[in-house]
Amino acid sequence: MYPAKFDYHRAKSIEEAESLCKGNTDASFLAGGHSLIPAMKLRLSDPGALIDISGIDDLKGISRDGDAIRIGALTTHAEVETSDVVKDGCAALSEAAGMIGDPQVRNRGTIGGNVAHADPASDYPGILMALGATIVTSSRSIAVDNFFTGLFETALNDGEIITEIQVPAIGAGSGAAYAKFFNPSSRYAVVGVGALVSKSNGSCSSCRIGVTGAADHAFRASAAEEALNGSDLGHDAVEAAAAKVAEGQEMLSDLSASANYRTHLCGVMAKRAIAEAASEA
Numbered sequence: 001m002y003p004a005k006f007d008y009h010r011a012k013s014i015e016e017a018e019s020l021c022k023g024n025t026d027a028s029f030l031a032g033g034h035s036l037i038p039a040m041k042l043r044l045s046d047p048g049a050l051i052d053i054s055g056i057d058d059l060k061g062i063s064r065d066g067d068a069i070r071i072g073a074l075t076t077h078a079e080v081e082t083s084d085v086v087k088d089g090c091a092a093l094s095e096a097a098g099m100i101g102d103p104q105v106r107n108r109g110t111i112g113g114n115v116a117h118a119d120p121a122s123d124y125p126g127i128l129m130a131l132g133a134t135i136v137t138s139s140r141s142i143a144v145d146n147f148f149t150g151l152f153e154t155a156l157n158d159g160e161i162i163t164e165i166q167v168p169a170i171g172a173g174s175g176a177a178y179a180k181f182f183n184p185s186s187r188y189a190v191v192g193v194g195a196l197v198s199k200s201n202g203s204c205s206s207c208r209i210g211v212t213g214a215a216d217h218a219f220r221a222s223a224a225e226e227a228l229n230g231s232d233l234g235h236d237a238v239e240a241a242a243a244k245v246a247e248g249q250e251m252l253s254d255l256s257a258s259a260n261y262r263t264h265l266c267g268v269m270a271k272r273a274i275a276e277a278a279s280e281a
């Protein structure tokens with residue numbers, strides 16, 4: 001399939017990209033192109049202009065700033081997977097990045113493009129929600145809990161560029177993990193669950209559970225978090241909390257999995273992620 005005709009601009013700076021976009025409501029930024037180009041070829045997306053941001057150096061790189069890991073929007077999944085800064089500060093995030101697609105996708109796709117696209121089956125939304133990440137744009141910071149608003153919808157305004165993703169490093173007494181049930185053909189998440197667990201005196205002092213793939217957008221599993229908080233994190237407590245992960249959510253039902261099957265997978269993936277996070281804490 002060929003995409004419809006479009007204009008192409010290559011921006012050299014964030015300011016140039018934003019000004020090229022101003023007043024051009026049907027323009028799209030192009031990063032790794034691994035979601036946008038297939039969508040254009042299928043004519044699911046039809047931007048009149050592409051503003052290529054892939055050459056902007058200010059959007060690249062990974063660094064540690066105190067307790068925050070700062071990941072430039074153009075950082076590829078492979079770079080997140082292999083970065084020593086990410087492995088040292090938040091190994092669960094590098095493991096989640098390594099589960100995305102295949103090597104070609106991981107070498108081209110970017111973390112900024114992934115969250116901006118807000119595919120309900122993407123991996124980062126689940127783990128970033130568990131980690132309490134912040135999505136930073138050129139004008140503001142958005143807590144990840146408020147970022148994903150619907151199917152392929154985010155809190156971004158037209159023409160707003162994500163500059164970096166900030167992830168708090170995992171502190172002493174805390175552990176994090178991501179468990180995913182792969183779609184066998186695309187490797188997207190049918191259901192993926194991220195968990196962050198903190199322990200004090202052997203019990204759970206706080207936790208965050210983020211779920212992707214299950215509903216039209218990623219969500220925090222608040223009923224499960226409530227059940228886990230204060231528990232001894234033993235087998236029964238983890239099982240009881242995991243059973244509440246889908247509570248209050250409308251599960252997707254499609255060719256990959258029915259709503260009932262996704263509810264079941266939420267419980268299974270949550271058990272794995274919580275147990276691994278708790279054992280690391």
Ligand SMILES: Cc1cc2nc3c(=O)[nH]c(=O)nc-3n(C[C@H](O)[C@H](O)[C@H](O)COP(=O)(O)OP(=O)(O)OC[C@H]3O[C@@H](n4cnc5c(N)ncnc54)[C@H](O)[C@@H]3O)c2cc1C
Pocket residue numbers: 028029030031032033034035036037038073074099100101102105108109110111112113114115116117119121122123124160161162163186187188189
């Ligand atoms: C075969 C295949 C398998 C895949 N499997 C998985 C998987 O298992 N898990 C998974 O999570 N993903 C998967 N993906 C998707 C992949 O991770 C994409 O790379 C990612 O979703 C989009 O990133 P990108 O850099 O390619 O963005 P692009 O395709 O370039 O852009 C996507 C959207 O984000 C916008 N955008 C890009 N960068 C920015 C920015 N900095 N600020 C604001 N808006 C921006 C664009 O305008 C566009 O609307 C798969 C893709 C393919 C083709």
